[in-house]
Amino acid sequence: MSSTDPDAGRTVADIGEFAVIERAIAGRRQPDSTLLGPGDDAAVVRAADGRVVVSSDMLVQGRHFRFDWSTPEQVGRKAVAQNGADIVSMGAWPTAFLVSLGCPPETPVALTDALTDGIWAEAQSLGAGVVGGDTVQSEQVVVSITVLGDLGGADAVLRSGARPGDQVAVAGRLGWSAAGLAALLAESEGFPELVVAHQVPMPPYRAGLGAARAGATAMTDVSDGLVADLGHLCTASGVAVDLDSARLGPAPQLVAAAAALDADPLHWVLTGGEDHALAATFPADTALPDGWRRIGAVREGSGVTVDGRSWTGAGGWQSFD
Amino acid sequence: MSSTDPDAGRTVADIGEFAVIERAIAGRRQPDSTLLGPGDDAAVVRAADGRVVVSSDMLVQGRHFRFDWSTPEQVGRKAVAQNGADIVSMGAWPTAFLVSLGCPPETPVALTDALTDGIWAEAQSLGAGVVGGDTVQSEQVVVSITVLGDLGGADAVLRSGARPGDQVAVAGRLGWSAAGLAALLAESEGFPELVVAHQVPMPPYRAGLGAARAGATAMTDVSDGLVADLGHLCTASGVAVDLDSARLGPAPQLVAAAAALDADPLHWVLTGGEDHALAATFPADTALPDGWRRIGAVREGSGVTVDGRSWTGAGGWQSFD
Numbered sequence: 001m002s003s004t005d006p007d008a009g010r011t012v013a014d015i016g017e018f019a020v021i022e023r024a025i026a027g028r029r030q031p032d033s034t035l036l037g038p039g040d041d042a043a044v045v046r047a048a049d050g051r052v053v054v055s056s057d058m059l060v061q062g063r064h065f066r067f068d069w070s071t072p073e074q075v076g077r078k079a080v081a082q083n084g085a086d087i088v089s090m091g092a093w094p095t096a097f098l099v100s101l102g103c104p105p106e107t108p109v110a111l112t113d114a115l116t117d118g119i120w121a122e123a124q125s126l127g128a129g130v131v132g133g134d135t136v137q138s139e140q141v142v143v144s145i146t147v148l149g150d151l152g153g154a155d156a157v158l159r160s161g162a163r164p165g166d167q168v169a170v171a172g173r174l175g176w177s178a179a180g181l182a183a184l185l186a187e188s189e190g191f192p193e194l195v196v197a198h199q200v201p202m203p204p205y206r207a208g209l210g211a212a213r214a215g216a217t218a219m220t221d222v223s224d225g226l227v228a229d230l231g232h233l234c235t236a237s238g239v240a241v242d243l244d245s246a247r248l249g250p251a252p253q254l255v256a257a258a259a260a261l262d263a264d265p266l267h268w269v270l271t272g273g274e275d276h277a278l279a280a281t282f283p284a285d286t287a288l289p290d291g292w293r294r295i296g297a298v299r300e301g302s303g304v305t306v307d308g309r310s311w312t313g314a315g316g317w318q319s320f321d
Numbered sequence: 322m323s324s325t326d327p328d329a330g331r332t333v334a335d336i337g338e339f340a341v342i343e344r345a346i347a348g349r350r351q352p353d354s355t356l357l358g359p360g361d362d363a364a365v366v367r368a369a370d371g372r373v374v375v376s377s378d379m380l381v382q383g384r385h386f387r388f389d390w391s392t393p394e395q396v397g398r399k400a401v402a403q404n405g406a407d408i409v410s411m412g413a414w415p416t417a418f419l420v421s422l423g424c425p426p427e428t429p430v431a432l433t434d435a436l437t438d439g440i441w442a443e444a445q446s447l448g449a450g451v452v453g454g455d456t457v458q459s460e461q462v463v464v465s466i467t468v469l470g471d472l473g474g475a476d477a478v479l480r481s482g483a484r485p486g487d488q489v490a491v492a493g494r495l496g497w498s499a500a501g502l503a504a505l506l507a508e509s510e511g512f513p514e515l516v517v518a519h520q521v522p523m524p525p526y527r528a529g530l531g532a533a534r535a536g537a538t539a540m541t542d543v544s545d546g547l548v549a550d551l552g553h554l555c556t557a558s559g560v561a562v563d564l565d566s567a568r569l570g571p572a573p574q575l576v577a578a579a580a581a582l583d584a585d586p587l588h589w590v591l592t593g594g595e596d597h598a599l600a601a602t603f604p605a606d607t608a609l610p611d612g613w614r615r616i617g618a619v620r621e622g623s624g625v626t627v628d629g630r631s632w633t634g635a636g637g638w639q640s641f642d
Contacts, residue, residue, distance in 0.1 A: 039480075053365050059457075063458055
């Protein structure tokens, strides 16, 4: 929206629900997969494969994001990115997003505009549309996103297909978002690259398709932490995973931040969520596709170990505490 | 869940996010259209038509529902029903729902169990699955629903196809939910049938498919009120609608309640939302399908009139006020 737009200084209560929605969709360009965009009772999206992959997430202000730590545009990008990661971790590609927004009536229109700008920017980077949603009044800002995806004729890569002997690999960053969060919590100004990684994750979108084509036996995105999410994969597959700490070597940026913040960089790597890396298992003799690196192996048994030992510092991220 | 279930007396904070989700999906039966149900990074739903119809709504406690007026099960049923109505108003049929739930940590597990029971009951009445969602902590209860639907090879019936000369028809109840809400607000105990209509709408699901097959030129569901929603249809189609008040005759139950509550029953019929009736336009010579009744005609021009005059008491339901 133009900076001379007189509505940008108003609140959502001033302009009303329909105007908020109108501003979110006006002038946006839908991809060819959007057969009918927003404005009717429902949208229509191409599902040429004859199946649709679908996932939803809800993000709550103060719990999943803070506007003093992230711009509204970053919150929008992150919301789309974490949903997109759920689709690529199935070996599919995102085609469309729906976004429902709850916010207090005094929320500035400039905030909802920037949030939707971020949503659209990340969706368009994937070639996906934003095809619907809702806007309602609520006490705190709540963003609920649904993503649709297409498998392009391939089998979905589930969490349940890992077999003993498979190699375990990851694509994307591990621990960067957690390190950035630690820097924000410590009010440190020294690690902008890590803070940005927390504000806007960069899921390795294309690595998901690559893994599926290379014959990945199981895959998941890392949203709760590497140990926690591999734990879910182990449970679904009825196997154990042993990680090789020598292959998890934290990036130099994490080592530097950990030294300054009195933290353990390996803890960030093993337990930090929100980078939306991908973790997958492949047959032992498979050459890993671009972007993937081996970090361990699948064993008989249950649970996740590091160098053969239990990781006592682990633990996923729970929504209620 | 069994009444001897020891967890039923606990809170969602006691049992945690994953247990809340586990309770929501354990023991449920998915239809054949659910190719992969909850538990992986995303679900997979059949979309045999090659297109998927999709819509989302967000409902907020205190604004869209109150637990002193509705049971949690009724709230769940209503959330699914209003989304299902959006799909049938396109001439499609619901295949799957995703439900994201935000709630305070002190929320009883018995409440989330009952809410999900209602969601499943209404979804199963449609033959649809509940295939995913999310559970997070929030200050007030927020239910965000996404519905997928299938067109079965037919064209979607949009709001934009009405033409001057078409007849205007409705299927389902008009004003019942508004009358029930008025009875609740007046703390009247005299109109249980209307109160139930407010608590759990009964959209005329099958009438949507019937209208599509009969050649409806435009269709919408009545969620904001008949005049408001037909107004949206008029805008989308570039036409006017004139309603015939003699054909809108409020049901005897509405007339009785209006007399007791000092209200105008026609006002409820014209402006009451939430019954999720369907409104459609048909060519003048089309025999209306089962469940539909004629209430007016499409004219050249813009906007909605009643007996040729503006309806001054109208107005849609806005989310911010």
